[in-house]
Amino acid sequence: MTYFMKKGKQKTTNDKILISEFFFLGLSDNPELQPLLCVLFLSMYLVTVLRNLLIILAVTSDPHLHTPMYFFLTNLSLADISFISTTVPKMIVDTQTHSRVISYEGCLTQMSIFILFGCMDSMLLSVMAYDRFVAICHPLHYTIIMNPRTCWIFILVSFFVSLLDSQMHNVTVLQLTCFKDVEISSFFCDPSQLLNLGCSDTFMNNIVIMYFAGTIFGFLPISGIFFSYYKIFSSILRVPSLGGKYKAFSTCGSHMTVVCLFYGTGLGVYLSSAISQYPRRDAVASVVYTVVTPMLNPFIYSLRNRDIKRAMFRFLGKTI
Template sequence: MEPRNQTGVSEFFLQGLTEDPELQRLLFSLFLSIYLVTILGNLLIILAVISDTHLHTPMYFFLSNLSLADICLSTTTIPKMLVNIQTQNQSITYTGCLTQVCFVLVFAVLENFLLAAMAYDRYVAICHPFRYMNIMNPRLCGLLILVSLFLSVVNALLYTLMALRLAFCTHLEIPHFFCELAQVFKLACSDTLINNTLLYLVTSLFGGVPPLCGIIFSYTQIVSSVLRIPSAGGKYKVFSTCGSHLSVVSLFYGTGFGVYISSAVTESPRKIAVASVLYTVVPPMMSPFIYSLRNRDMNRALRKLIDRITSLLSLSRMI
């Protein structure tokens, strides 16, 4: 029977990363561990920033929001995958799929804007140190977060509305572990030319391009400023303040470009799905480790927080 258009699609089917039962059990344990580490690591970052007054600065304010976005992004994708593996039921409702698409886009784009805001913060701190507190005031920091969230939501809603106007065929299997917008578009029986055109246009205007341009501009100015410092020690000291952020930016955009290149050179959807794990799962897990290992202030705050938690647990046992 030939596939036909369905206007009342009830559910999609997520094929996941493998159909091998043994590998599925391994993946369940692996992704559950990754998810718990991601939640715990980012939650500790947020609690450390809140509890330590020395971290009540714009840079750590943006970092705590980045950690919150990481938690939300991981929660949008991994739990559904774990439930599917555990129940051996790969279905996801039409509404659930589009909801997942929307939230993945919101938090992925929000991370882009937050990384750009953090790059701007470092630019002001290094290039305009005497005006830093005047420029990066609480009002501006709050405004940057609100604008980033607003643009992320608008971007996600536009994409989701594009998907809503599509008619789908009877073949509704998504070769991925979550509902990815590009894969949903490929299942459509209706013409997707307008959707794909708007996809690239909206991405250029609201998605990853503007934040990336902002990051490149900020670090171009930072490098130019650092090169004017006469001593090598001074250069290292100033540039080291950007080390953690640069590592996270490299990880985030490096894995993103890796997924794009892999999708361009291979036609295997399953290989693209495996590559997408690096973009959606690895950066949220690694970000807390990068900031705790490369940042002395964060390292010290985390130690204090862990000591407090340990003391409270010991006291509760005694009582």
């Protein structure tokens, strides 16, 4: 007897399966590991939500932190909370109810929201890199360039680009009229996994559309990050003070760590899923950019930032 219930409603037409429900394979089928996974992911989820929420409250309550850098940081924290809330609560509930079933409509909804906030994370990382570029390379014009109106334009553009990317993926999956199987080799509705389940007659057309959209919306933020850091490093190398170089490189190193974690695992899993021989390994790797990265972001951006730490202590002191 299997530990998890599997009840995929489907109709067969000419050896093709019309899906009304999907079944997650998850990270492990071992029943002894399920309580451990539940506690582990619940702990990571609570740490992520509480830490990001603390950053948001600390920044908004401290007038000294009402600057573009912290404005983008609060939006990144909001995106991280929404991003991890799309997948982890469902996984925790599944381990408790011994069911990994999700409806077709629920799967499309989860996929759309997941891509929306995942792309939002990507766009905000690019915007934050540009903010650091202006602050380091054009410090005298920083307040003029990064004025409140410009900051809000960046946020709105990031949101609408992310929404467009999400809807393009949604439309692509909706074009699949049938599926070969009900099993998704992950713990959430990964768009690349859904494409792999598509029937062979539409698979190639849809995968070209999907990867084309992913390349465009992924290439633009990455290009912006690389360009910003190329200019930043060029400026830092001309700084005569070793202390100034170390401080700037330290800030950039934290940001680049998050970028490498997010893009390295995300693009690696996304592009290799079509030819992967080990779907479970891809599911484990996806944990890094869906769970670990949102959890690490607030620590990386705040633990070494004295202003954030002071604001947190003041906020907690007032609250207590």
